[in-house]
Amino acid sequence: MLALARQQRDDRGRDWHYAAQAALFDFVVSLHSAFESSFYGLYFVGAQIRPTGFAHVTDDDTRRSINPKAVTTEYAKQWPGSGLAIELAAVKDSSFYVELARTRNVLAHRIAPGFEHQVTLEGVALESATEYDYALAWRGEKVEALVPRMLSGAEGMTGLSVDAGCGILRECQDVDTSRDSVPKEEPRLPRDGARRLIG
Secondary structure (H helix, E strand, O other), X not given: OHHHHHOOHHHOOOOHHHHHHHHHHHHHHHHHHHHHHHHHHHXXXXXXXXXXOOHHHHOOXXXXXXXXXXXXXXXXXXXXXXXXXXXXXXXXXXXXXXXXXXXXHXXXXXXXXXXXXXXXXXXXXXXXXXXXXXXXEEOOEEHHHHHHHHHHHHHHHOOOOXXXXXXXXXXXXXXXXXXXXXXXXXXXXXXXXXXXXXX
């Protein structure tokens, strides 16, 4: 996406507009999907630890109801006040995630706004003005700023601490050890990726 945004207009091929729109679509939809998939997976993790909760796992008719709201609600019910429950709710209600979901819906279900070409002109007459400071923009924001901002926001939202995650997983030790699915030792998360829900 950034490579397309930085490409000089004289160097663009005939399919540049399509390629740029497709790249923006792929970026936003994939980023949103990473969050949704993480919430979905955490619902099943919770079901393994607390099989009496997380009812959608065993109900084929309501499994499609597993979404960020259902996940945060169930974690708050099963582990009220826990670090992970608080973090999940914070992610779901954050302005970043709300904006990401709205942007994804605009790109996926509506006539997406076209790109904007922001330029600064210098000169008295428009036809003879010199153009400089050209930038590709979408919905008023330069693409070169939009992409890093969204990536940075995603990293911040998925920065769950090791203690928050392990605090929930330690519940496994308190569950009936006769269950085959209960780990026999404290789970360990890799330090290099433990602060992320998405990799």
